[in-house]
Amino acid sequence: MSDPAFEQMYREVILDHYKNPRGHGVIEDADAEAEGQNPLCGDEVSIYVAFAEDGETIDEVKFSGRGCAISQAATSMLTEMAQGRTATEVATMDKDELLDEIGIPLTPVRLKCAMLGLTTLKVALHKAKGTPLPEGLAGLDELELT
Amino acid sequence: MTAGTKLDARTLRRDFPIFEQEIHGRPLAFLDSAASSQKPRQMLEAMDRFYETSYANVHRGVYELAERATAALELSREKVRAFLNAPHAREVIFVRNATEAINLVAYAWGLWNLRPGDVVLVTELEHHSNFVPWQFIAGKTGARLAMIPLDERGELDLSGLDAVGRDGAVRVVATNLVSNSLGTINPVARLASWAHEQGAIFVCDAAQAAPHLRVDVQALGADFVAISGHKMCGPSGVGALWGRSELLLRMDPFLTGGHMISSVRLERTSWGELPHKFEAGTAPMAEAVGLGAAIDYLEAVGLEAIEAHEHELVAYALGRLGEVPGITLYGPPADRRAGIVSFNLEGIHPHDVAQILDLQGVAIRAGHHCCQPLMHRLGVTATNRASFYLYTIPEEIDQLVEGLHTVRKVFA
Numbered sequence: 240m241s242d243p244a245f246e247q248m249y250r251e252v253i254l255d256h257y258k259n260p261r262g263h264g265v266i267e268d269a270d271a272e273a274e275g276q277n278p279l280c281g282d283e284v285s286i287y288v289a290f291a292e293d294g295e296t297i298d299e300v301k302f303s304g305r306g307c308a309i310s311q312a313a314t315s316m317l318t319e320m321a322q323g324r325t326a327t328e329v330a331t332m333d334k335d336e337l338l339d340e341i342g343i344p345l346t347p348v349r350l351k352c353a354m355l356g357l358t359t360l361k362v363a364l365h366k367a368k369g370t371p372l373p374e375g376l377a378g379l380d381e382l383e384l385t
Numbered sequence: 386m387t388a389g390t391k392l393d394a395r396t397l398r399r400d401f402p403i404f405e406q407e408i409h410g411r412p413l414a415f416l417d418s419a420a421s422s423q424k425p426r427q428m429l430e431a432m433d434r435f436y437e438t439s440y441a442n443v444h445r446g447v448y449e450l451a452e453r454a455t456a457a458l459e460l461s462r463e464k465v466r467a468f469l470n471a472p473h474a475r476e477v478i479f480v481r482n483a484t485e486a487i488n489l490v491a492y493a494w495g496l497w498n499l500r501p502g503d504v505v506l507v508t509e510l511e512h513h514s515n516f517v518p519w520q521f522i523a524g525k526t527g528a529r530l531a532m533i534p535l536d537e538r539g540e541l542d543l544s545g546l547d548a549v550g551r552d553g554a555v556r557v558v559a560t561n562l563v564s565n566s567l568g569t570i571n572p573v574a575r576l577a578s579w580a581h582e583q584g585a586i587f588v589c590d591a592a593q594a595a596p597h598l599r600v601d602v603q604a605l606g607a608d609f610v611a612i613s614g615h616k617m618c619g620p621s622g623v624g625a626l627w628g629r630s631e632l633l634l635r636m637d638p639f640l641t642g643g644h645m646i647s648s649v650r651l652e653r654t655s656w657g658e659l660p661h662k663f664e665a666g667t668a669p670m671a672e673a674v675g676l677g678a679a680i681d682y683l684e685a686v687g688l689e690a691i692e693a694h695e696h697e698l699v700a701y702a703l704g705r706l707g708e709v710p711g712i713t714l715y716g717p718p719a720d721r722r723a724g725i726v727s728f729n730l731e732g733i734h735p736h737d738v739a740q741i742l743d744l745q746g747v748a749i750r751a752g753h754h755c756c757q758p759l760m761h762r763l764g765v766t767a768t769n770r771a772s773f774y775l776y777t778i779p780e781e782i783d784q785l786v787e788g789l790h791t792v793r794k795v796f797a
Contacts, residue, residue: 244409244744249737249795280736281753281766305766307736308796352736 248343249308257308262318264301270294271326271367275359279351282306284314286359288321288367295325295368300360307352309345314356316340321360330361330370392690398776400425400682411746414781419565419725419772420750421615422596428618431678432671443670444644444661458670461677462660468680469610470601471627475659478626478633479673483592484514486611486626487559489639489663490588491518494609495557497637501527503556506549506585508533508541509762510564510571513755515590515611519559528556535762539567539716546579555583562594562605566754566770567716568699568725570598577606586632592616592624596683596774597723598692602627614672619679623672626663633659640665683775691775695724698773698782702726705786711793715763724773727754730789733796735767741795745788747781 266272266287274285284304291298300318317337321329337357338345345353361373398404403423404413415423435457441450443458459474466474480486495518499505505519509532523530531549536542541560549555558580562573573589580587589607591600596617602610609628615621638645638656642665647655656662683691700719703726706712711731716722730738735751742749750770753760760766771785 245741245791245795248740248744254796279752280734281757281760282734283766305734307734309736311734349736349740 250343253308253312253341253343256312256315260302260311260315262299262301262315263303265303266299266301269301271363273359273363273366275355275362277306277310277351277355279348280307282310282352282355284310284355284359286314286356286363288360288363290326295327297321297324297326297329302356306355309341309349310352310355313337313341313353317356317360326364326368326370330364330368330373332357334374390687390690392686392694392775394694394776394778397425397686398778400427401776402426402429404776408746408748409744412780412784414747414784416747416749416771416773416777416781416785418596418774418777419568419593419616419754419770421621422618422774423776424620425618425679425682427682428620428675428678432620432675435671435674440671442667454670457674457677458668461673464677464680465612465625465627468595468600468684469612469625469627470603472603473630476627476630476633478628478660478663479668480624480626481622481669482615482624483590483611483613484518486609486624487515487588487590488518489626490609490611490628491522493636493639493663494586494632495519495522495528496525499523499526499528499556502554503528504531504549504552504554505529505557505559506531506533506555506580508560508571509535509758510539510541510567510569511559511561511756511758512565512590512592513757514592515559515561515588516758519557529554532758533560535759538718539564539569540721541569541571543572543575550579550583553583555580555585557588558583558585559588559590561590561592562600563591563597563723563725564716564756564759565593565725566756566759566768567727568722568772569717570594570721570723573605573607577608581606593723593725596691597688597695599688608632614676614679617676617679618682619676620672623669623676625676630659633663638662638665642666644668686775692723694775695773695777696720698777698779699724699726701779702771702773702782702785705782706789709786709789709793712789715768724777725770726772727768727770729765729768730792733792735769737796738769738789738792741792742785742788745784745791747785747788749785 269287271288289299439453443455577587586608592613595612613624645665715727739751
């Protein structure tokens with residue numbers, strides 16, 4: 240790669256998470272789960288959560304589905320970030336924390352790719368624990384969330 | 386330039402100001418005309434001229450400017466009529482886009498004519514614009530939505546048609562003329578005549594066809610035909626619905642309000658004549674003028690020349706793209722498709738392909754192209770799509786192919 244623009248966007252850590260995603264798979268009998276879609280491309284992600292014995296601390300997060308490098312890498316990073324935190328901590332996690340971890344400039348369109356995993360995880364936690372819904376979905380509690 | 390003459394894309398390109406710039410330090414290779422086309426100076430100037438010299442609300446005032454504006458709007462209507470070879474200008478209704486045109490038919494015809502047990506037949510190739518309105522109205526009326534499937538080449542498989550028609554319940558057949566995803570040119574005249582044998586209406590989404598090939602509503606035998614201005618060198622915000630007057634006259638309006646009435650009393654309002662009954666509110670006047678100018682431009686170049694140019698580009702693109710390792714190309718052979726090529730690179734998501742191409746000045750579409758049923762059929766969630774128009778030159782396709790090699794290097 241000679242062009243610095245590619246290097247900036249597809250830096251090694253993104254490609255590494257994309258090619259070797261952490262937490263990729265399914266948790267059978269998960270304590271919380273949800274499916275999310277990126278309407279831009281039709282990509283789907285399923286998120287599975289297992290809680291520790293206290294029923295509040297996240298023991299493990301896994302994900303399945305297809306997506307672009309940005310969404311897959313972001314979700315992969317997220318599974319590591321969420322582990323050991325409580326449902327409430329993750330539900331109120333600021334999106335900038337994940338964006339800092341991703342560490343690349345994202346256009347508004349690609350931001351949707353990057354946020355797909357976090358949004359879906361927050362929906363899963365909401366369904367299981369009644370934690371706040373993610374920004375943008377707030378107020379949709381009355382509607383059926385998949 | 387007369388129709389049938391080969392067009393000179395390099396010369397035409399100078400009419401399009403968008404190409405007078407570089408993107409990320411590279412010449413702009415704009416390969417997303419199927420999403421929306423670029424705009425020629427002639428069309429932009431026609432809109433400016435209208436605003437600067439003839440602007441007032443139409444069909445209202447009796448003063449000079451209102452007369453000029455009304456004449457300009459109606460002249461554009463006549464241009465659309467001639468462009469589509471429609472029998473009457475009053476059958477041409479200005480709408481926002483093809484999606485609104487199809488919603489007009491789905492609501493103003495479908496909602497009142499469909500009954501439980503009726504069948505609305507669409508295709509697996511449909512853009513959501515000609516799928517979701519029918520699914521929604523079928524849900525409201527108890528009608529059933531059925532789909533003509535695709536064969537392996539990405540063309541409609543009509544072998545099951547007679548089975549679908551056996552119950553005599555088909556009331557609407559709705560298909561596009563050209564697929565926006567694969568570029569497939571569908572056998573619309575045949576489907577229209579089959580629809581009429583069933584006693585069904587035939588609704589044709591010609592949004593992706595009108596920019597590229599001659600659309601003749603009478604030769605197609607359709608009942609309704611929808612087009613979008615923005616895909617055919619016109620401005621966004623205007624499209625047209627053509628409908629047979631026998632049907633339009635028997636339909637209630639879609640939107641109600643100003644302009645579309647003949648008289649309003651507390652007890653009752655009577656509807657205006659065609660086309661006004663379907664044009665509530667202030668029309669997209671300047672946009673309609675722009676659409677008229679776009680039609681003038683396309684007719685001067687020649688639809689036949691545009692179609693031939695795109696066939697050449699598609700054949701060239703299919704050959705060049707075939708050189709890229711790990712590529713899957715979707716859709717029919719070059720001679721049976723418009724200027725659209727959909728593809729995937731093995732192991733690399735279309736968003737990533739499109740992003741890295743963008744950094745090399747190449748604009749393509751990556752996603753589901755508003756065709757999720759089709760994507761499902763192809764077993765993918767998204768594809769890359771390169772699409773061509775009258776201003777596309779082979780160097781842009783070369784730039785795309787070179788870009789794809791770089792994409793593969795980044796992901797190697």
